[in-house]
Amino acid sequence: xxxxxxxxxxxxxxxxxxxxxxxxxxxxxxxxxxxxxxxxxxxxxxxxxxxxxxxxxxxxxxxxxxxxxxxxxxxxxxxxxxxxxxxxxxxxxxxxxxxxxxxxxxxxxxxxxxxxxxxxxxxxxxxxxxxxxxxxxxxxxxxxxxxxxxxxxxxxxxxxxxxxxxxxxxxxxxxxxxxxxxxxxxxxxxxxxxxxxxxxxxxxxxxxxxxxxxxxxxxxxxxxxxxxxxxxxxxxxxxxxxxxxxxxxxxxxxxxxxxxxxxxxxxxxxxxxxxxxxxxxxxxxxxxxxxxxxxxxxxxxxxxxxxxxxxxxxxxxxxxxxxxxxxxxxxxxxxxxxxxxxxxxxxxxxxxxxxxxxxxxxxxxxxxxxxxxxxxxxxxxxxxxxxxxxxxxxxxxxxxxxxxxxxxxxxxxxxxxxxxxxxxxxxxxxxxxxxxxxxxxxxxxxxxxxxxxxxxxxxxxxxxxxxxxxxxxxxxxxxxxxxxxxxxxxxxxxxxxxxxxxxxxxxxxxxxxxxxxx
Ligand code: AHR
Numbered sequence: 253x254x255x256x257x258x259x260x261x262x263x264x265x266x267x268x269x270x271x272x273x274x275x276x277x278x279x280x281x282x283x284x285x286x287x288x289x290x291x292x293x294x295x296x297x298x299x300x301x302x303x304x305x306x307x308x309x310x311x312x313x314x315x316x317x318x319x320x321x322x323x324x325x326x327x328x329x330x331x332x333x334x335x336x337x338x339x340x341x342x343x344x345x346x347x348x349x350x351x352x353x354x355x356x357x358x359x360x361x362x363x364x365x366x367x368x369x370x371x372x373x374x375x376x377x378x379x380x381x382x383x384x385x386x387x388x389x390x391x392x393x394x395x396x397x398x399x400x401x402x403x404x405x406x407x408x409x410x411x412x413x414x415x416x417x418x419x420x421x422x423x424x425x426x427x428x429x430x431x432x433x434x435x436x437x438x439x440x441x442x443x444x445x446x447x448x449x450x451x452x453x454x455x456x457x458x459x460x461x462x463x464x465x466x467x468x469x470x471x472x473x474x475x476x477x478x479x480x481x482x483x484x485x486x487x488x489x490x491x492x493x494x495x496x497x498x499x500x501x502x503x504x505x506x507x508x509x510x511x512x513x514x515x516x517x518x519x520x521x522x523x524x525x526x527x528x529x530x531x532x533x534x535x536x537x538x539x540x541x542x543x544x545x546x547x548x549x550x551x552x553x554x555x556x557x558x559x560x561x562x563x564x565x566x567x568x569x570x571x572x573x574x575x576x577x578x579x580x581x582x583x584x585x586x587x588x589x590x591x592x593x594x595x596x597x598x599x600x601x602x603x604x605x606x607x608x609x610x611x612x613x614x615x616x617x618x619x620x621x622x623x624x625x626x627x628x629x630x631x632x633x634x635x636x637x638x639x640x641x642x643x644x645x646x647x648x649x650x651x652x653x654x655x656x657x658x659x660x661x662x663x664x665x666x667x668x669x670x671x672x673x674x675x676x677x678x679x680x681x682x683x684x685x686x687x688x689x690x691x692x693x694x695x696x697x698x699x700x701x702x703x704x705x706x707x708x709x710x711x712x713x714x715x716x717x718x719x720x721x722x723x724x725x726x727x728x729x730x731x732x733x734x735x736x737x738x739x740x741x742x743x744x745x746x747x748x749x750x751x752x753x754x755x756x757x758x759x760x761x762x763x764x765x766x767x768x769x770x
Contacts, residue, residue, distance in 0.1 A: 292654070299342050300572070337644070358383020439477065446487065485570050514571045517574065518574075534699060574620060708752060
């Protein structure tokens with residue numbers, strides 16, 4: 253029996269007499285709706301699109317004379333799929349690419365745009381045909397907030413400052429005039445603004461101290477125009493580099509940052525040999541889940557550092573790159589990071605999103621890497637063919653948590669053990685939406701054993717119950733162009749409701765999202 257860390261925190265504050273504590277060996281979740289006090293930002297459900305492999309070209313953006321249905325070269329089936337999951341924001345143009353990208357090369361007549369080498373990602377030629385106007389057109393079609401990452405590593409303060417002016421200034425100025433000449437009269441009023449990416453690595457190999465000073469210079473000249481307040485996000489730490497976060501919090505005035513980013517990837521084996529996306533055994537499944545669940549420790553510890561300087565939690569933690577990173581599919585360009593996506597990845601997505609929901613007092617943005625054909629993708633394409641991955645379906649089920657009020661949970665559960673290693677078998681989060689409906693997402697990561705679970709929830713008698721499940725025969729199961737529906741949500745009838753509780757048998761390796769409609 254193991255009690256999750258969040259349980260320990262909430263047990264201290266719970267109104268004790270009302271609570272039935274779990275018996276040894278019992279799997280129990282106790283919901284405390286009376287302790288709800290903040291919203292799960294929809295921006296936790298954000299995505300990321302880099303000029304990398306076939307994410308933009310061969311993904312979102314089709315060739316000029318393509319017969320694939322599109323609007324101004326932006327692929328219709330992809331737009332429809334992402335609109336269905338209410339994509340709240342999209343990060344662009346990188347990643348490492350962002351610190352080599354010069355926005356000026358991606359505006360004006362396409363035939364006159366200079367070409368460049370994409371040195372990070374396969375050394376391919378980038379023709380700049382997808383630039384600022386195309387990205388904002390994509391965001392408008394998706395109905396999503398753009399999140400643009402500026403170039404600190406190889407750019408200049410002036411270059412970034414002019415990009416903001418080009419995007420957001422509505423009066424008469426050199427950059428606003430240039431935008432108008434290029435066919436866009438009105439400013440776009442972009443809000444989310446990244447000041448560099450991974451500046452400890454591909455974004456300039458800087459020290460935390462040096463970057464903090466650079467941040468202040470770049471952020472100063474990224475101006476607010478009109479009513480538009482930029483939400484500036486400082487390039488944050490790599491995984492457990494708490495000193496990076498501490499240095500930024502210490503050196504940069506809180507009023508200069510909307511957020512600090514954090515990048516962390518789930519690696520099933522080692523960085524040198526990450527493991528296959530679809531051909532792995534239970535040992536590798538276990539180690540991937542262990543790596544994924546480390547996110548709990550990372551967001552807790554980075555938040556603790558931030559709390560010391562910002563107890564009111566004004567600055568957000570933006571986990572703007574996360575997801576599972578495996579070896580590329582055999583025979584594909586190693587620089588393109590193309591990987592398949594299995595039930596295991598859906599379990600990783602669902603568990604990570606539960607962690608973010610439960611830490612949504614500080615984690616107010618997150619971006620899965622990356623939307624199409626790269627790393628933990630939602631969508632895979634092969635010319636005109638397109639499929640939705642198991643991870644996509646998690647976002648579809650979890651969209652109910654966007655901008656809903658978090659309901660704290662106390663979780664008692666058994667462990668999933670392999671050899672002498674152990675992980676909590678269960679994770680969950682819950683929220684109440686604006687209409688008063690309650691949604692609870694629960695993951696049983698144990699690939700071998702179903703779990704009998706009781707969920708105590710006060711006053712649910714009059715609510716209407718429904719549930720959906722994502723699972724499959726094997727944790728390696730995935731969707732292919734020939735069999736696109738191997739892993740997808742289906743209705744789940746295994747939940748029983750009584751006055752103050754739900755009982756269920758959660759199948760092994762499953763994700764269940766329960767709705768208690770008002
Ligand atoms: O998502 C792929 C790469 O991973 C990004 O470009 C970079 O920021 C990170 O290292």
